Amino acid sequence: MTEVKTVTASMIIIGDEILSGRTKDANLTHLSLWLNRMGVQMREVRVIPDVGQVIQDTVNDLRHGYDYVFTTGGIGPTHDDITAENVAKAFGVPFVQSAESLALLKKHYGIEKISDARLRMTMIPEGASLIKNPVSTAPGFQMENVFVMAGIPVVMQSMLLDLEQRIFGGDKMLSRAIHVFEGESQFAKMLVEVEQEFPHVSLGSYPFFRNKKFGASFVFRSQVAAELDAAVDMLKLKISASGREWFDGEAAL
Amino acid sequence: MTEVKTVTASMIIIGDEILSGRTKDANLTHLSLWLNRMGVQMREVRVIPDVGQVIQDTVNDLRHGYDYVFTTGGIGPTHDDITAENVAKAFGVPFVQSAESLALLKKHYGIEKISDARLRMTMIPEGASLIKNPVSTAPGFQMENVFVMAGIPVVMQSMLLDLEQRIFGGDKMLSRAIHVFEGESQFAKMLVEVEQEFPHVSLGSYPFFRNKKFGASFVFRSQVAAELDAAVDMLKLKISASGREWFDGEAAL
Numbered sequence: 001m002t003e004v005k006t007v008t009a010s011m012i013i014i015g016d017e018i019l020s021g022r023t024k025d026a027n028l029t030h031l032s033l034w035l036n037r038m039g040v041q042m043r044e045v046r047v048i049p050d051v052g053q054v055i056q057d058t059v060n061d062l063r064h065g066y067d068y069v070f071t072t073g074g075i076g077p078t079h080d081d082i083t084a085e086n087v088a089k090a091f092g093v094p095f096v097q098s099a100e101s102l103a104l105l106k107k108h109y110g111i112e113k114i115s116d117a118r119l120r121m122t123m124i125p126e127g128a129s130l131i132k133n134p135v136s137t138a139p140g141f142q143m144e145n146v147f148v149m150a151g152i153p154v155v156m157q158s159m160l161l162d163l164e165q166r167i168f169g170g171d172k173m174l175s176r177a178i179h180v181f182e183g184e185s186q187f188a189k190m191l192v193e194v195e196q197e198f199p200h201v202s203l204g205s206y207p208f209f210r211n212k213k214f215g216a217s218f219v220f221r222s223q224v225a226a227e228l229d230a231a232v233d234m235l236k237l238k239i240s241a242s243g244r245e246w247f248d249g250e251a252a253l
Numbered sequence: 254m255t256e257v258k259t260v261t262a263s264m265i266i267i268g269d270e271i272l273s274g275r276t277k278d279a280n281l282t283h284l285s286l287w288l289n290r291m292g293v294q295m296r297e298v299r300v301i302p303d304v305g306q307v308i309q310d311t312v313n314d315l316r317h318g319y320d321y322v323f324t325t326g327g328i329g330p331t332h333d334d335i336t337a338e339n340v341a342k343a344f345g346v347p348f349v350q351s352a353e354s355l356a357l358l359k360k361h362y363g364i365e366k367i368s369d370a371r372l373r374m375t376m377i378p379e380g381a382s383l384i385k386n387p388v389s390t391a392p393g394f395q396m397e398n399v400f401v402m403a404g405i406p407v408v409m410q411s412m413l414l415d416l417e418q419r420i421f422g423g424d425k426m427l428s429r430a431i432h433v434f435e436g437e438s439q440f441a442k443m444l445v446e447v448e449q450e451f452p453h454v455s456l457g458s459y460p461f462f463r464n465k466k467f468g469a470s471f472v473f474r475s476q477v478a479a480e481l482d483a484a485v486d487m488l489k490l491k492i493s494a495s496g497r498e499w500f501d502g503e504a505a506l
Contacts (some may be wrong), residue, residue, distance in 0.1 A: 019295045020428070021285030022472065028300070032274030042272045042413055044307075047281070048297035050457070054297075063457065077438035078458035079445045118440030119421055135462070154462050176275070186329035188370030192332045204303070207332035209388070209407050 002200055003056040004223040009035050010044040012058050014073040014083055015151060018047050026070045026153045034160055038067060039169020050074060055086035063090075063146050066204035068167065073151030075140060079115035084141070087148055088125035098124045101139055101180040108137045133158040142166065172225040176232050179247045180239070183207070184216035190238040191218065194231055200224040256454055257476040258423035262288055265287040265298040267326035267336055268404060271300050279406045287413055292422020293321060308339035314415050316343075316399050318397045321420065326404030328393060330370035337394070340401055343377035353375045354392055361390045386411040395419065424476040429485050432466060432500045433492070436460070437469035443491040444471065447484055454484040478479040 011031060017023040025047070031040040048054050054217040062069045074083030078181045088095040101122040105114055109166060121138040124130070131140035131149065132253075135158045140149040142163075181188060184205045196202045208215050218235060224226040239246045264284060270276040285295040296319060299504060301307050308327075315322045327336030341348040342461070347399040354375040358367060373392040377383070384393035384402065388411045395416075402412045433440060437458045448456045454475040461468050475481040492499045 015459075016455070016457055016474070017472065018281075019285060019298065019425070019475070021282045021295070022428070023459065024282050028271075029274045029277050032272060032419070034441070036274065043275070043302060044449075045272065045298075045300035049296060059284065076458070076460055077436075078441045079448065080457050115438055115441070117438035120441075121438075152460055152462050155438050169346065175275070183372035184332075185368055185374075188331045188368070195332065202269070204269055204333050205329065206268075206276065207329055207405055221269070 002224050002227075007040045007068075007168070007170040008039045008043045009067045009068040009070060010046070010062045011042060012055075012062065012069065013045065013151075014050060014055060014071055014221060015047075016049050016080075018073075019049055023236065025245040027151070027156050028029075028102040030068060030153065030157060031072075031160075035068075035167075035169075036165070036173055038167050039230060040167060041170045041173055050080050050082060052082055052086045052089070055083060057145060058135040059087055059090040063144070063241050067145060069146045071146065071148050072156055075121070075138060075150055077115075077138070081120070083148060084123055087143055087146060091125055091127075091143055093126045093143075096123050096126045098128075098130060098139075100130055104132075104139065131137070131159045131162050133139055133162060141221040153217060172197070172221055173221055174225055174228050175219060177217050177218045177219045177220045177249075178232065178236065180213060180244065181213065182244065184215045186244065187216070187218070187239065190242070193205055193234045194238070197234060198222070198227045198231045200227045203231065205234075241244070255454065255477050255480075259476070260321075260421070260423040261296045261319045262293045262321040262323060263299070263315045265308075265315065265322065266298065266300040266325040266404075267303060267308060267324055268300075269302050271326075272302055273458045280409050282402070283406065283410060284323060284325075284413075288321075288420075288422075291420050292425045293420060294426055303333050303335060303347050305335055305339045305342070308386075309343040312340055312343040314401060316379065316397070320398060322399045325409055328374070328391055328401060328403055330368075330374050330391070333386060336375070336401060336418060337376055337378070340396055340399060341343060344396055344399075346396075348376055350377045351381075351383060351392075353383055353498060356443060357392065360436050374384055379443075384412045384415050386415060414445045424471065426474055426476055426482050427478055428459070428472060428474045430470050430472045430502075431485065431489065431492075432468060434466065434477055434500070435466040435497065436467045439497065440469070440471070440492065443488060443495070446492065448490045451475070451480045451484045454481045456484065456488075466495075488491050 098226040124141045128143040136155045204219045206217045277321045362505045381394040381396040389408045457472045
């Protein structure tokens with residue numbers, strides 16, 4: 001019997017800007033791909049507004065359901081940056097000044113220039129540890145299995161560097177894809193047959209519409225490399241045997 | 254007293270492809286902007302995997318909390334297209350063949366060419382009405398306040414044309430923005446003062462990092478046009494009075 005170790009994550013994107021459509025989120029894709037390299041699978045993402053109670057409820061919903069939770073957005077110095085205080089409330093711990101964060105800020109700006117707004121960024125839930133980054137003087141923080149990060153993509157990405165030693169993954173989810181340039185319904189039966197053959201492979205069919213024609217990418221995912229390859233080979237054989245054509249790799253697109 | 258009518262929506266993006274980071278969602282932004290033009294505010298988005306129970310639970314969570322719920326993804330002809338049957342389960346109604354959908358399909362393909370896979374796409378929850386579209390022969394459907402749409406952006410977008418008469422909005426959320434090219438913390442106090450002055454205006458500060466410098470967009474949102482304009486004017490005055498500069502419009506970015 002093949003045993004696989006699965007580690008899961010969820011993400012909370014905090015920001016009216018994303019919900020309103022004014023700003024496109026750029027963090028989900030980056031975080032998912034990074035987590036996958038760490039052996040962690042993203043299982044759920046929620047985009048929520050800058051509303052305290054919603055932040056608290058969402059953090060508490062997700063932190064018990066997944067191994068890790070990542071939040072982005074709402075940790076700056078302005079009145080609408082309410083993520084940190086609401087994560088403290090979600091955990092039921094005091095919201096306190098981090099001496100380490102204050103020291104970082106003093107070093108960066110010189111003591112006399114620290115405004116109330118910047119001091120706000122040194123507040124974290126009691127018991128949290130900082131997530132430092134080379135881009136911004138405002139650190140994120142880790143509270144148990146919840147990682148609170150910036151929303152600006154370049155800052156969020158630089159925070160991940162500080163997390164590499166704190167995330168413990170399982171067996172990586174491997175994936176391969178082949179593509180066809182006909183409607184996916186022609187292949188529906190084969191896909192079922194292949195998926196049924198391999199218990200550790202999930203097989204997704206993702207239609208696309210390009211140059212006024214439908215096509216589909218068949219994406220195989222598995223934590224077991226041998227099954228993954230065998231499943232791809234089986235589908236290729238079935239497609240060829242039906243007189244149709246498949247194409248390998250992203251280049252085919 | 255100013256009264257405003259607020260109508261809300263949430264969105265469920267269904268697909269392992271989005272969660273894995275392989276595909277970037279392109280529907281959230283489009284739907285949010287479209288809804289805003291209809292007078293509806295997007296309040297929550299969830300990205301979930303192709304897992305039946307998760308789809309049911311999420312639909313039931315959201316359909317009671319928002320005026321409208323929109324789903325994208327998982328309504329094609331293959332084995333992983335399980336959205337429709339799970340929406341039926343969420344509502345506790347039978348999953349039945351739509352005579353209207355079958356007629357559309359027969360008309361398009363000619364009766365003898367309809368495969369089992371394609372027939373699968375004619376199944377909808379009992380009591381649902383079709384969402385037709387000119388791009389694909391596979392319709393979406395509306396079940397009470399839940400709108401089930403395709404994941405392919407061009408198809409999803411074309412389905413919205415069929416929804417314009419079915420969505421009843423409230424007062425539109427209007428927005429304006431000004432920008433600064435200094436760190437947002439310099440402006441934190443002014444933002445609080447302006448927001449406190451106008452009960453129907455929400456003011457967000459969205460930092461950005463460009464050309465190695467921080468800046469920020471201050472975005473005003475309100476359903477009351479006069480308050481919106483007055484709030485923008487007040488912040489401009491405060492910024493100018495402090496000896497700093499603000500910039501108008503997207504062109505400034």
